[in-house]
Amino acid sequence: MKIHDGDVYAIFNKKFSSFSLYEGKHGEDFLPYQASSRFQARKQDEKLIAGLRKWLADSKVIDVPINFLSLREINEVDRLNVVCKVLHICEIATDELMVFLWDGTDAPPMIIRRKLEDEIRNQLPLCLEPIPLSMDLLHTFPTVGTILRITIDQDCRKYILQFLKVGQWVKIFNVLCKVHEGLWYGVLTSSTRIQKLPNEDMLVIEHQSDYDHRLLCKLERMPYWSFPWPSRITEVTCSDVTFATLMDVLTYRKVRKKFRCVVRVVAAIPWRVEDFRAPCGTYRVRFTVEDPTARVHAFAYGEDGEKFFDGHPSADELMRRLYKLLGVAMSAEGKGFMDVARNPPWVQCCLKTSYLSSSKTKICKICDTKLVG
Template sequence: MRIYEGDVYAIFNKRFSSFALYDGKDVENFQPYQVLLRYEARKHDAMIIAGLRKWLASSHVIDEPNFSLLKEINEVGLVNLVCKVLHICKTTDDKWMAFIWDGTDVPPISIYKKPEDEEHNPLPLHFKPLPSSGDVLHTFPTVGTILRLIFDVECMPYILQLLKVRQWFKLFCVECKVHEGLWYGVFTSYSKIQDIPNVDILILERQWIKQIDCLFPFD
């Protein structure tokens, strides 16, 4: 273990280190989903994993002071979000992209473009292709912005182990950007992700806000 600029890092030495990756959820399965070939399980590993899962479920170690709603995004920069993953797919440039949603609408963006430019260079309706299957699109909510989240990281196999469609997640340090008047997010090496139970107060708040917006859309 090493400390660098106040952060703790685990150093892997390929000559003698080994590892096993376990599901972080509080479940009864103690089989790792990925291991190094020379890894050997020990008798007390299950007890340690169970303790870590309980700690993670109640931990606020990586929590930030606040999480933004999509409708509160008003400038390009880093935000913390609580969103539901609706769909995961690859883009035409071979990057992974998730469609996320929290029930609110991102603010409109002013577009400074001459009307005559539309004939030769029209504004895109979306900056990345939509899922090809109409069945997928029909599952998307009809209320609230569907934000595209691009994964600009090299550890996608591990992120895909955690990401599950139709589940809510906390997303830390997501970079919000604008392309031709469209908001999108970028998950970088500085970003973090954490799954949360469906009864979490942050999820209940967003579901309540969605219901209020449906009842009073012009407030």
């Protein structure tokens, strides 16, 4: 211990010292949330920690309020403090784990830094995990609100994992949020702290109450970022169908049900309008669509494609509509700026699901929707 300018400091020497950090006065166990590699727990430590917690609770030390953000408020600039529920933990590669967190809110959409033609050579990923989660597991997830994927730095994995339990609400301090191909993810580092929360905690009750309200309100299944209403560049004839999220679509156990969704269209294959139809004249376009809950492929095919593209407009007109749909910036003359980042608008579309005849793969098709531009 040393004194500098009247303040007391604890000096850590890597060669000889060890340390461990514990939850403060609200802590209930004696597991450190961070410790040095040399640290060895002793039985008498528990008595010391309990005494320090009692002293802190009885003292007049003023707690500095900590601001917790919802996933709706995350950004790439700051390290954030969040309150989330742990939905799942899995190994995605050797010695690499991914944690799935959720708080019932919609993470903000990101601009797409890709040219349309890039999709042919390097397709946008549908998810961040190398192998998509099983349908049985997806059925256990909430269908409203963003599920944030989290990775953990190797040097702090051991201490962080002891605070993460599936089904547990937690406070997470100092989360680093990043974006990969338009998809949000977080990183837990050595500066991250985690605190378990009981279901009776006011923050947990508020999050759960907000989520329950979203489930009861028909319009609340629309993405938060699409309010007050999606773009009018598409029209749907399934307005009698209630809104659904893409996670609703993915996890619905039956097929051929019709869903009314609000999505962003972030990619298309083929990307040239001249290639939208097969030699026989049939439309065959695969779009990549996303909302705060998921990203999926949706096909405009056959008669449904005819309706979506409103028959057979000229190539110039079809390209103009496509650019609007995909968020391509355009000049006054209607020329697209292909090297500029894209921000696709939120649009309505109706989707129906079916299985490929040759496999058990579930696919989505666009139906009862028209691109009017």
